[in-house]
Amino acid sequence: MSMTIPTDVTAPVLVVGAGPVGVTAAAELVRHGVPVVLIEAEPEPKTDWRASTFHPPTLELLGELGIADQMIAEGLVVPRFQHRDRDAGLVAEFDFGLLRDETAYPYRLQLNQQHLVRMLVERLRAAESARLVFGARVLGVREVDGGVAVTVRTGDGETEIHGSHLIGADGANSTVRQTLGIGFAGHTYPERFLIVSTSVDLRELIPGLADVNYVADPREWLFLLHTRESWRAVYPVPVDQPREVALDPATLQTQLQKIAPRSEDYPIVDRQIYNVHQRVASTFRLGNVVIVGDAAHINSPVGGVGLNSGIHDAMDVVRRLVRIRAGADAEAELTAFATLRRRVALDYVQADTHRNTERLKETDPARRRANQDELRAITADPDRHRNWVRRASLLESVRRFGIARLPEPTATAGSPDATGSPEATGSPDATGSTGGAASDRPAPAGAA
Structure with a gap:
């Protein structure tokens, strides 16, 4: 063909x-x-x-x-949306509103x-x-x-x-x-990525959090994303961690509590793990x-x-x-x-x-x-x-x-x-x- x-x-x-x-x-x-x-x-x-x-x-x-x-x-x-650092906190906030004329x-x-x-x-x-x-x-x-x-x-x-x-x-x-x-x-990246979604509003636990956040960390980076249904956390799964362990409710709770400590367990709406x-x-x-x-x-x-x-x-x-x-x-x-x-x-x-x-x-x-x-x-x-x-x-x-x-044809010499x-x-x-x-x-x- x-x-x-x-x-x-x-x-x-x-x-x-x-x-x-x-x-x-x-x-x-x-x-x-x-x-x-x-x-x-x-x-x-x-x-x-x-x-x-x-x-x-x-x-x-x-x-x-x-x-x-x-x-x-x-x-x-x-x-x-925000760029954050696990240790330094908020680094920079970017504004798509700057595109309003375009x-x-x-x-x-x-x-x-x-x-x-x-x-x-x-x-x-x-x-x-x-x-x-x-x-x-x-x-x-x-x-x-x-x-x-x-x-x-x-x-x-x-x-x-x-x-x-x-x-x-x-x-x-x-x-x-x-x-x-x-x-x-x-x-293919050696680590898999895991998405876990919760109905908890992370803005109530992390002051100043935007609806979309990229969090740099040399040990375990993540990004946090808000939709109408849930808050979503995405993070890498260690290469040697079995799939069933990564998706185990206890492991998911540990991961979410590391992001924002909470007195109660996080309700889990959805979870997915995939190769990238x-x-x-x-x-x-x-x-x-x-x-x-x-x-x-x-x-x-x-x-x-x-x-x-x-x-x-x-x-x-x-x-x-x-x-x-x-x-x-x-x-x-x-x-x-x-x-x-x-x-x-x-x-x-x-x-x-x-x-x-x-x-x-x-x-x-x-x-x-x-x-x-x-x-x-x-x-x-x-x-x-x-x-x-x-x-x-x-x-x-x-x-x-x-x-x-x-x-389109170019205005300069050549093609x-x-x-x-x-x-x-x-x-x-x-x-x-x-x-x-x-x-x-x-x-x-x-x-x-």
Whole structure:
């Protein structure tokens, strides 16, 4: 599937995976009048508490989809987040309100991802142009005349579903990606991460706590996150600690009491433990098949950009597919998607989330003090502060690379770089300076 094949523009687009990225892709296709078949291995949408942050440019896109107002009504608007240190306490507070002149959503929205899935699945079930196939496990993908075909196994046996294109949004263990033999290079962190959620309001126990907090500590870093349902603590699990011990109620109570001592036990709402990776697919597209979200790139949750960048992937490729159906050059559109979105995954998502994680667990005392001094200096300088939150919110990457934007000609001698995006003048980094590749820049932390 190395080349685009001629497609039947009356055929549906196939979307594999009914997580937040897949249902967003399906809903955006329906909004543009494109028929869609949504294929999901589970019999019902999953209830997953893992991701819960929606950044400003993501809310802009979901606003165009007509779902942002409902999300805001159910979620928690959080304009500020804090960097803290276990010993030093509050280090710096960052304010997304500095983006009010650039976006209608100068904040992050805390809303567990399953709520977006619920909202959009309800919409898709009511749409005549959407067909939902749940309880269908993908067995294979192949080219056919007029597009692609996916073989699935349901309770009734095996069947083949045809479409013009296929969007693989089936997660980190993507069957679509593996079936196509696409590489997924990177690394896995030695420690696992644990999320434990409680109904206790941590603000009553920790004075001055924000709704989102990153706490550096050389022994056990953590971040604390507030949603309408609960407070969530995320921390690393020692490499040698068995899974059943880490999830044992007594262990969870010990961990929570270390965060904020309490006379009574903490009520536990939810708990999850999972491996964390930094991986990017070798390509985001083969022929008329594309992969998006965790199927294309997975990263540390420290920064809260994985879900957001996945939604950006979905919106980008859907709008390109709409243009292809209207007569645009299919090869140019799909190549631009694969190239630009992979560049963002490498230069922003991977680079920033890895540095965010390393900063929180820094063990060298001098480097820890230097990190703290730098964070304080950034918040004290309005320009640097604004540039920092522009990058942390992914507003910089969206404004720079756009969504469904073809490469633009450069005004300088030569030709566009490998992404098709001009690089002659550089762009502001997280400290407010310019120049240098994005992967060489200091990375801000957002919210998970």
